[in-house]
Amino acid sequence: MKKKRLFTPGPTSVPEEILLEMAKPIMHHRTDEFRAIVKEVSNGLKYIFQTENNVFIIGSSGTGAMETAITNVFSKGNKIAVVCGGKFGERFAEIGSVYGLEILPVEIEWGKTFKAEELEKLLQENPDIKGLCTPLCETSTGTTFDVESYGKVISKFQDVILVVDGVSSLGAIPCYMDRWGIDVLLTGSQKALMLPPGLSFISLSKKAWEKTENSDIPKYYFDLKKYKKAIEKDDFPFTIPVSLVIGLKRSVDMFREYGLENIWSLHSKRAEATRKGIEEMGLELLSEKPSDAVTAIKLPEGIDGEKLVKNLRTQYGISMAGGQDKLKGKIIRISHLGYMDEFDVLTAIIAVGICLEQMGYKCNLEDGIKEAKKILFS
Numbered sequence: 001m002k003k004k005r006l007f008t009p010g011p012t013s014v015p016e017e018i019l020l021e022m023a024k025p026i027m028h029h030r031t032d033e034f035r036a037i038v039k040e041v042s043n044g045l046k047y048i049f050q051t052e053n054n055v056f057i058i059g060s061s062g063t064g065a066m067e068t069a070i071t072n073v074f075s076k077g078n079k080i081a082v083v084c085g086g087k088f089g090e091r092f093a094e095i096g097s098v099y100g101l102e103i104l105p106v107e108i109e110w111g112k113t114f115k116a117e118e119l120e121k122l123l124q125e126n127p128d129i130k131g132l133c134t135p136l137c138e139t140s141t142g143t144t145f146d147v148e149s150y151g152k153v154i155s156k157f158q159d160v161i162l163v164v165d166g167v168s169s170l171g172a173i174p175c176y177m178d179r180w181g182i183d184v185l186l187t188g189s190q191k192a193l194m195l196p197p198g199l200s201f202i203s204l205s206k207k208a209w210e211k212t213e214n215s216d217i218p219k220y221y222f223d224l225k226k227y228k229k230a231i232e233k234d235d236f237p238f239t240i241p242v243s244l245v246i247g248l249k250r251s252v253d254m255f256r257e258y259g260l261e262n263i264w265s266l267h268s269k270r271a272e273a274t275r276k277g278i279e280e281m282g283l284e285l286l287s288e289k290p291s292d293a294v295t296a297i298k299l300p301e302g303i304d305g306e307k308l309v310k311n312l313r314t315q316y317g318i319s320m321a322g323g324q325d326k327l328k329g330k331i332i333r334i335s336h337l338g339y340m341d342e343f344d345v346l347t348a349i350i351a352v353g354i355c356l357e358q359m360g361y362k363c364n365l366e367d368g369i370k371e372a373k374k375i376l377f378s
């Protein structure tokens with residue numbers, strides 16, 4: 001018998017108390033009982049998003065919310081800038097192209113960031129840009145982007161909106177939608193919110209809503225006007241995954257109980273311990289601005305990252321993520337998202353160290369553990 005552990009940046013492990021909630025018999029979604037739950041869930045999501053705006057719930061994975069963002073706030077032929085520093089930024093660009101937008105990719109080296117000053121210059125040089133799409137945390141490289149500063153820049157441009165993919169970061173690292181001037185913020189259920197995959201969430205500022213009025217991109221299932229009308233009655237336009245919403249109720253309650261800022265600092269501590277432990281072991285981080293949601297580690301020359309991921313899973317039941325696209329085989333990524341504790345952090349570090357040793361790379365595992373322990377338990 002092998003114990004399975006998830007250290008992937010989605011899906012993440014789901015707390016037992018949420019699993020038990022979701023195991024209850026299915027409730028009909030057009031009932032007062034369910035609507036009462038939806039009302040509380042909606043308020044909880046506003047807290048997690050740090051917004052006064054509605055947060056819409058959609059039955060889809062995170063990418064569905066990305067598609068919702070593009071199709072609702074832009075129009076055909078609109079020019080948008082997209083921060084392409086990894087797989088998920090590129091996905092925004094791909095979705096935009098599919099719907100006939102003109103994409104101005106901001107190509108940055110994977111693992112590097114994009115400065116707010118450069119954004120300001122870009123917007124001045126391209127007065128026809130209608131929006132900037134960026135992840136808050138680029139999961140493929142474990143890099144955080146300075147969305148707060150982007151918000152300050154964009155607020156000076158009346159016709160530009162800031163669209164932020166918070167799928168791997170919302171509920172894990174600081175993000176204040178309203179205060180930072182984010183116009184569209186979205187996430188999915190299977191990362192920091194500690195739920196199974198299947199729900200996505202999206203919220204729009206007033207500035208973004210005004211853009212939806214003129215949007216000429218075809219959409220049906222993802223038409224936010226339908227969701228807006230329904231949510232006024234704590235309802236949905238289509239059958240929502242009922243069990244997931246019931247689980248979500250427990251998740252938002254947990255966010256309230258622990259406090260969003262406390263949860264952020266727990267992630268920060270886990271990430272810090274992982275980074276320091278890994279560096280002490282003699283390995284290097286990929287990102288110049290590492291995210292507290294996920295840590296991407298460069299693998300030593302001669303180590304096949306795909307094989308490392310496979311060994312961890314088959315030998316020890318431990319799931320971690322490898323590199324995607326151009327980073328395939330070159331990195332390993334450890335998630336700090338959601339339902340984790342100090343001992344999980346140590347487990348992850350030790351597992352990587354042991355597997356590397358078995359593959360012939362000698363690292364200073366003991367030093368790494370010592371360093372991580374110091375950060376976790378002091």
Ligand SMILES: *Cc1c(COP(=O)(O)O)cnc(C)c1O
Nearest residue numbers: 061062063088135139167168188
């Ligand atoms: C996981 C993730 C997504 C969405 O992926 P889905 O598989 O569609 O849920 C989008 N953006 C980022 C940054 C992610 O980490």
